[in-house]
Amino acid sequence: MSNTNQNLSSVDQDSNSQHQENSISSVSQQNDIQQRSTPNNRNPPIRRRQSPWEIIKSFLFRILMIYFVTRFFHRPTTVHTIENRTLPINPSISNNAYMSKNLYTTGDLFDIYIFINEEQIYRYDRMRKPIWILNHFKYGDWTSEGTHIKFIEFPISENVKNNGSIYLHVVVTKHGFSIDPNQRESHSPQYTFWKSKRLNKYRKKVYKKTKNLLTGNTQQNEEYQKKADDNVIELLSHWHSNMTINLLDDQSSWMKGSIPPPLDKYVNFDVYTGQYYPVLYLNDYWNLLADYYPINNTIDKLNLTITVAPIQLWKWQMFISQNTRQSWYGNLFGDEQNDEDQDTIKRALVETNPYLLIMTIIVSLIHTIFEILAFKNGDSNCLRFTVQLASDSRNTLYVNNATHFPMGLVSKYQSNWTLLYPTTTTFVRPTTDAYIRFKITSTQQDFVTYNVAKQTTNVIYLSDRLVILSNVAFSPGQNYYISIDPGVFLPIATCLRDSMEITDKTFWPYNTASEPNTTVTTSTTSQSSTTTLVNRTVNI
Structure with a gap:
């Protein structure tokens, strides 16, 4: 009986010691990561470069602000300068x-x-x-x-x-x-x-070399060819x-x-x-x-x-507004190109059916209104746009198969998960809700989720990596994978591919080891004792 109890206590001690070692290692790793994430030891985050669309949107917004401000101060209620007075x-x-x-x-x-x-x-x-x-x-x-x-x-x-x-x-x-x-x-x-x-209107005439592709000859005269060789540009009067x-x-x-x-x-x-x-x-x-x-x-x-x-x-x-716009564009892109663009617009206005033209204007206005609403509610609308653009994830981390560990067989007490960013790339914590999900492969259900915007102790953004600290024990003998929601690495409103989700279950899979069924058999041995009586003769 004492041997059996001793065996049971040794099995419990081994499992407890293993659990303590895993707990100690996870705690030490968490302390090490938290120390690396302190301001003194962490490199300052690198600012993400703005996309071309963000630059254009910022530029247009500044133009609109300048326009409204100038319009507000343009017409004074009283005239103070003497130049504006007409003395009758x-x-x-x-x-x-x-x-x-x-x-x-x-x-x-x-x-x-x-x-x-x-x-x-x-x-x-x-x-x-x-x-x-x-x-x-x-x-x-x-x-x-x-x-x-x-x-x-x-x-x-x-x-x-x-x-x-x-x-x-x-x-x-x-x-x-x-x-x-x-x-x-x-x-x-x-x-x-x-x-x-x-x-009269002056237009540029550019002399260019032209040849017949079949014969290799040109139909231009010698004077024209000479001007083409000299790159001559003439201003000719037109009527x-x-x-x-x-x-x-x-x-x-x-x-x-x-x-x-x-x-x-x-x-x-x-x-x-x-x-x-x-x-x-x-x-x-x-x-x-x-x-x-x-x-x-x-x-x-x-x-x-x-x-x-x-x-x-x-x-x-x-x-007047069209002529002013034409002069502005002429200074930017050249008169010839601007006039050709204006011709296209004029032909559309002249040759298009008026009812069809009105319908086109109405549709364009409605489209503009929806675009404004999309910017106001950028997350959901932009996400739909991104999903429609590509059914499979185009996230840079997914396409480049960014380094992430651990994978494969892990302990059920595994608590440290790391994803390394590509070189010269960094991400910061988003301000809107986005989740990292640990999913069960067989049922596609969430085992545990972490909100990257709120659960800052479980999801840590470093300058070169993303660290996830889980605080659960996984079921033994189960297959899992990590799924990343849209907006974890970039806000969804940016509509960039790095804001897309990573839901492929083959990107970050892992599984836990099965625990063997241990059967303890207790046997009781009965020892029989024999008493021998010895007859002794005593002399008196």
């Missing part, structure tokens, strides 16, 4: 000096004189006759009688044939007044205004046969010096009354680049179709 000569209007109205009212009659010559700045000359005089033009007439169209054909000089410029001058005066400043009785500078614009003259029909009150750009370039004020002239806009927006043709010595005459019509304020602002 007539004292009777001194109380209304800051607000300016249109010098003309709707229904006033104009006389319009149109000149075409080679002078850049308009200057009246008796010897130069207008090519078109439009009398009794009614201001703000939106009927069919308010639109006038005229086809003009005129000869050109040798200077224009040889890359010279040609200009359009439109002079407007009140009906009954003359544009001749020498006629003092009928001329009034107050009621006369004009606008000038260059009609378009359409021009629209718009008179802005608007009676808004403007404050001189506070008109937002670029509209301020088109609004001119009368120095005598402080009122502003109607905006005269020479519109060539719908002239497509493909419709221009070069002006050379083979052309003796040019034709031009001129349309005179009113225009609304919102449409005029649209044309």
